[in-house]
Structure formats: C-alpha cells, structure tokens
Amino acid sequence: MLRILFLGTGGSLPTRNRNPSAIMVNREGELLLFDCGEGTQQQMMRAKTGMKALTSIFVTHFHADHMLGIPGLIQTMSFLGRTEPLYIYGPQWVKEFVKIISELGYYKLHFEVEVIEMAPGDIIKRNDYSIHAIGTDHSVPSLGYALIEDQRKGRFEREKAIALGVPPGPLFSKLHSGVDVEVNGKLIRSTDVVGQVRPGRKIVYTGDTRPCQSILAVSRDADVLIHDSTLGNDQSEWAKESKHSTASEAAILAKEAGVRKLVLTHISSRYTDDASPLLREAQEVFENVIIAEDMMEMDIPLKDE
Ligand SMILES: [Zn+2]
Numbered sequence: 015m016l017r018i019l020f021l022g023t024g025g026s027l028p029t030r031n032r033n034p035s036a037i038m039v040n041r042e043g044e045l046l047l048f049d050c051g052e053g054t055q056q057q058m059m060r061a062k063t064g065m066k067a068l069t070s071i072f073v074t075h076f077h078a079d080h081m082l083g084i085p086g087l088i089q090t091m092s093f094l095g096r097t098e099p100l101y102i103y104g105p106q107w108v109k110e111f112v113k114i115i116s117e118l119g120y121y122k123l124h125f126e127v128e129v130i131e132m133a134p135g136d137i138i139k140r141n142d143y144s145i146h147a148i149g150t151d152h153s154v155p156s157l158g159y160a161l162i163e164d165q166r167k168g169r170f171e172r173e174k175a176i177a178l179g180v181p182p183g184p185l186f187s188k189l190h191s192g193v194d195v196e197v198n199g200k201l202i203r204s205t206d207v208v209g210q211v212r213p214g215r216k217i218v219y220t221g222d223t224r225p226c227q228s229i230l231a232v233s234r235d236a237d238v239l240i241h242d243s244t245l246g247n248d249q250s251e252w253a254k255e256s257k258h259s260t261a262s263e264a265a266i267l268a269k270e271a272g273v274r275k276l277v278l279t280h281i282s283s284r285y286t287d288d289a290s291p292l293l294r295e296a297q298e299v300f301e302n303v304i305i306a307e308d309m310m311e312m313d314i315p316l317k318d319e
C-alpha cells in the first residue's frame with residue numbers, strides 16, 4: 015500500500031477549511047509525516063491514522079506553518095505511552111529546534127527522539143525505499159523530499175516453470191530470487207522464468223519553493239508531484255518575492271518533468287472561498303492536476319497494475 019493523506023494544505027495562515035502544511039504517507043502500514051503544521055495531531059485523530067506507526071517526521075523548513083505541530087504531537091505520543099524512537103529530519107537548525115521544544119515546559123518524553131540534519135543530495139535508505147533530500151529555493155534554508163521505492167522483482171512465470179519441469183515448491187522461490195537451479199540434470203535459468211524488474215513508485219513533495227532545477231530533476235516520471243502552489247497568476251510578482259510558486263509555474267514544471275499527477279498545495283488564504291482559479295490556471299498548462307484538500311486521500315497504484 016502506498017497512500018497519501020493530506021492533513022494540512024493551507025499556505026502560511028490556517029483558514030476554516032485548511033490546516034497548515036502536513037502530508038502523511040502510509041507505506042505498507044508505516045506512517046511518514048512531511049511537515050507538521052499546527053493542529054496536525056488533531057487532523058490525525060480525525061483521520062484515525064493512529065500515532066504508533068509514525069516513525070519519521072521530515073520538516074522542509076522552519077517557518078511556523080510547517081513545524082508548530084511537532085511539540086504537541088510528541089507530547090501526546092508520550093502521554094499515550096509511546097516507547098519506540100521517533101526520527102525527525104530537517105535542514106540546518108533541526109537540532110536546535112528539537113532541543114528548544116524538548117526544553118519547552120515541564121514534560122518529560124518517555125521515548126527517544128533522534129534528530130538527523132539533512133543537506134541537499136542526502137539519502138536515507140530504508141528497507142525497500144529511500145528518502146532523498148532535495149535543495150529548494152525558499153526564503154530560509156529549505157529542502158524538498160522524494161520518496162523513491164526500490165525496484166521490484168520481475169513477475170514469476172509459474173506456468174512456464176512447470177512446463178520446464180520445475181516442481182512447485184522451494185525451487186520456485188530460488189528461481190524468483192535470481193538463482194539458477196538444476197532439475198534432472200537440466201539447468202533452468204532464473205531469467206527463463208522471471209520477467210523484467212518492475213519500477214517502484216515515486217512521490218515528490220516540494221515544501222515552500224520557487225520552481226527549481228533540482229525539483230525538476232528528481233520529479234522525472236514521478237507518480238505524484240506535490241508542489242507549492244500558493245498563489246495565482248495575478249500574484250506572480252509576489253510569488254517571486256516571497257519565494258513561493260504560482261499554480262501555473264507548478265504546472266509548467268510538472269509538464270516538463272513528465273509526472274503522472276500534480277497536486278497543488280500550500281494554498282493561500284486568499285482562496286479560502288474559491289480555489290478554482292488556481293486549478294484553471296494550472297489546467298491550461300497540464301491536464302492531470304488537482305488541488306489538495308484537507309483530509310483528501312490518494313492511493314498510488316503500482317505501475318504495472
Ligand atoms: Zn509555508
């Protein structure tokens with residue numbers, strides 16, 4: 015399973031229908047949080063995600079709307095008896111940030127918080143996926159993140175294996191894992207019965223940024239690109255000055271990168287009543303685009319399904 019849950023999709027200021035930034039990814043039951051704006055823990059409760067399976071928080075930058083939810087969330091997890099460590103990743107200043115929030119108030123945490131400072135190009139390798147830190151272009155030190163799954167084994171062609179005389183059983187898994195086997199003196203090659211390796215999936219989240227080359231490069235053929243889309247065309251000068259992107263700038267980048275789906279997020283409070291102008295402006299450039307809404311869920315299918 016690879017599912018994205020948009021917990022907070024507002025830009026800078028929360029509004030009555032958008033929380034500040036927080037994007038949760040559920041990968042095979044493990045929860046990863048990208049940014050954690052104020053109120054994220056209550057959004058998690060509303061979405062019934064639980065907190066125990068949350069292993070890691072990736073902070074894009076230290077503007078309040080991307081990190082104020084962390085102190086409350088970790089206190090709640092401590093109250094609930096968490097003992098598993100929590101990993102917090104972020105650009106420079108992440109260590110100071112966690113130190114400050116650890117000294118805030120009189121509470122004591124009952125679990126370890128491991129803090130890892132990331133720089134553009136750094137890669138965190140996990141079991142069968144990795145998280146890449148991407149340099150972005152915002153008004154303070156900032157990163158985007160790409161979740162990239164490892165390639166998957168090719169499909170095992172069972173009928174073909176049986177036709178070649180391989181008895182169903184342990185030899186099947188040997189062949190599937192790439193080992194050649196001998197059956198009645200005949201060599202059966204793994205490549206005879208296993209198809210091409212299959213690509214994993216890729217999700218890119220930009221955080222707050224101007225459109226930039228590093229995001230373009232990592233977004234090539236991404237399944238989903240979640241891009242800063244704070245403003246519309248009429249505010250394009252302000253987008254440049256405040257180091258954000260317009261919806262159509264996000265769409266231009268998505269088109270050039272050949273992404274499968276673009277999701278616009280970090281929507282300015284100017285569009286509280288109606289964000290459709292942003293969608294229209296993006297659609298003029300790139301068709302497969304939607305605007306994120308709080309509590310929106312999106313499943314990312316495997317590429318060959
Ligand atoms: Zn922001």
Ligand SMILES: [Zn+2]
Binds near residue numbers: 152
């Ligand atoms: Zn910002």
